[in-house]
Amino acid sequence: MRLDGVWWLEDRLRQQLRTVPFEVPPGTSGIEVRLEYDTSxxxxxxxxxxxxxxxxxxxxxxxxxxxVGVARSTPGYLAGDIMPGEWAVWLGLHRVPPDGVRYSLEITLDDRVPEPVPDLSGADFNPPRRPPARELPAVDGKRWFAGDLHAHSQHSDGALGIRALAWLAAExxxxxxxxxxxxTISHYPFLEKRSAGSGVTLIPGQExxxxxxxxxxWGAPKWIDFRRPASEWMKQADKAGALFSVNHPLAGDCAWRHHLTTQPSIAELWHWSWLDRSWGEPLAWARRHPAGVIPVGGSDFHAPGGTPAGLGEPVTWVLAEECSVPALLDGIRAGRTAVSASRTGPLLLRCGDELxxxxxxxxxxVRPDETRVVVRSDAAxxxxxxxxxxxxxxxxxWRNEVVALCA
Known part of the structure; x- marks a missing residue:
């Protein structure tokens, strides 16, 4: 099946996500889709x-x-049985210039015998070289764990596979x-194995x-339908016992502009794009929420050297009973978080009734009421x-640059 045509700016304004339906007969083992268009x-x-x-x-x-295949699919797509019936290609008209964009869409079906899934156990990977853990105070049997709550793999627009991403996090x-x-959630099936191999707890998430x-x-077992209103994303996450966080609310053309019927409790206040941390708008954004927000950070990592930030820049610290997905999510949900520019740099932790x-x-x-005091450290x-x-x-x-914060 082949479609050729032109999308116009008026088409995008009427309906940004378009569907191209096609029929799949019984016995189909694979669907291949190819899109060509003028990007100039x-x-x-x-x-x-x-x-x-x-x-x-x-x-x-x-x-x-x-x-999309029975045994394997392109990263970002789910492998599994190819059910007969009506399928659809989703075409998102993300950017369409006023003079339009010519496109060609080709859909091919096949009935080949599915190829066996290769063994990608990672025998060619050396064990990750993990640096020494930082000595931090425990609180009522709970420990502080360091992590990054925002990273991408080859299952969307990242450069690394799950295994390489986990190894990089360990190192x-x-x-x-x-x-x-x-x-997408096509990366979910690979997380448990790569967690065990790297020693890094990989949290299933979707942006x-x-x-x-x-x-x-974070932690939702099913796909969140981005086509629905944002308030429904929150409801679906809450129903699944998952956590919902507004990402980089002030970041350029992807700043948060959705209407929500319920106030979100978690926000990615510290995104890699907060390059000038004397710029106080992220803090002002948090203050405008009457109930406050639980602050977290994320590098939004895509590739080594591909963005100004590396993995773990910034670091989110979570106080939890253990480094498991349920315990970490419980710690975030309870507001036991801190964020720092790096894993080894200045750090501020709320430990019970002490900082x-x-x-x-x-x-x-700087206290919540904006009163201030100079830190003079002891010998330790x-x-x-x-x-x-x-x-x-x-x-x-002393120049009012934020270097660490805590809930």
């Missing part, structure tokens, strides 16, 4: 796929072709990593992505303060 004028078209039972994959603008000294590929803003959902500032000599502690490089106020504390330089 800045056009961007997204790709996805649905079967009779619903979602089968999404790659957005990261790929111009994909295959960065992270205890956990949320793999949050765009609008629900639209042009009005992005949100991370512990580590490696922070000469920095300024720490200083404690009473945590008598409700809200977010932070550490700043």
């Amino acid at each position: 004028g800045g056009a961007v078209l997204d790709l996805g796929c649905a079967g009779p039972a619903g979602f089968r994959g999404w790659s957005g603008g990261a790929r111009a072709e994909f295959r 960065a000294g992270l205890d956990f990593l949320a793999v949050t590929d765009h609008n 629900v992505t639209t042009e009005l803003g992005h949100a991370n959902v 512990v500032a580590s490696d922070a000599d000469g920095l300024v502690l 490089g720490r200083r404690t303060f009473p945590a008598s106020q409700t809200g977010m504390y932070r550490l700043e330089t």
Whole structure:
């Protein structure tokens, strides 16, 4: 099946996500889709796929072709039985210039015998070289774990497979990593094995992505339908016992502009794009929420050297009973979080009714009421303060640059 045509800006304004239905007969073992279009004028078209039972994959603008098969599928797409009936290619008109974009869409069906899934156990990978853990105070039997809550793999627009991503996280000294590929869950089946092999707890996540803003959902077993209103993403996450976070609410053209009927409790206040941390708008954004938000951070990692931030820049710290997915999510849900620029740099932790500032000599502690005090560390490089106020504390330089914060 082949379609050729032109999408116009008026088409995008009427309906951004278009479906191209096609019939799949019994005995089909694979579906291949190829999209060609003129990108010279800045056009961007997204790709996805649905079967009779619903979602089968999404790659957005990261790929111009994909295959859905019984045994294997292109990253971003779910392998499994090819049910007969009506399927659909999803075409997202993400960017369409005023003079239109010519496109050609080709859909091919085959009945080949499925290829066996190769053994990708990773025997060619050396064990990761994990740096020493940082010594931090325990609280009522709970420990602080370091991680990154926002990273992408080849299952969306990242450069690395799950195995390489997990190894990189281990060598960065992270205890956990949320793999949050765009609008897909095709990476989920690979997480448990790579967690065991790397020693890094991989949290199943998905970045629900639209042009009005992005949100991370951690721990949801099923796909979150990005086509629905954002309030329904929250409801689906809550029903599944998962967590919902507004991502980079002030980040350029993907700043958060969705209307929500319920106030979100978690927000990615510290995104890699907060390059000038004397810029106070992320803190002002948090203050505008009457109930406050639980702060987390995310590198939004895509590739080594591909963005200004590496994996774990910033680091989110979670106080939890153990480094398991349920325990980590419980810690975030309870607001036991802190964020720092790096794993080994200045750090501010709320430990019961005390604040512990580590490696922070000469920095300024800023309380929720904006009163301030200079940190003078002891011989061990720490200083404690009473945590008598409700809200977010932070550490700043004398130039008002944020270097650490805690819920």
